Amino acid sequence: MELRHKYYLELLLTHTNIARCSFYYHQKQNKSTDKYKVIKELIITIYHKHKGRYEYRCITDQLNNNGIIIIHKTVLRLMKSLGLKNLIRVKKYKSYKGNFGKIAPNILERKFKADAPSKNEQQI
Structure with missing residues (x-):
């Protein structure tokens, strides 16, 4: 009362x-009333549909493609208020270890004269 x-x-x-x-x-x-109530619900559905991998830019593009014109700053602010953050993806394993092994010496050192194809005479 x-x-x-x-x-x-x-x-x-x-x-x-x-x-x-x-x-x-x-x-x-x-x-x-909350004027962004419908947009918040759409942000949550898009976020969970893509398993939390979408950031605010991707969600903004998705909303704009669906016909809802909204800027990225508003989406970022709404995501902060909802407590949503995009997950950092695990990097793919790459086995490349850089220069490995012996590098052949540069014998010609850009000082050559070619009289015919596949025949180099080194100039001294």
Whole structure:
């Protein structure tokens, strides 16, 4: 039961040391609806559909392709409020270890004259 119906508002505000504008501000905030409610639900479905691998840029592109025009900053802010982060993918194993083994010496050192194909005479 609200005390406002039983007592005057002035009496309640002075007793609780709340300004009148603050009271009406909080009352308005409680009644206001979330304007991004539908978009938040879409972000959650896209995020879980792709197993958490989509970041805010990919989700923004997906929403724009579906006809919902929204910028990436808004998607990033909504994802932070929802507690969603993209997962870092495990890197694929690569067996390349760099220069391995012996490198042949450069005998020609770019000083050659070719009289015919496949015949190099080294100039000294």
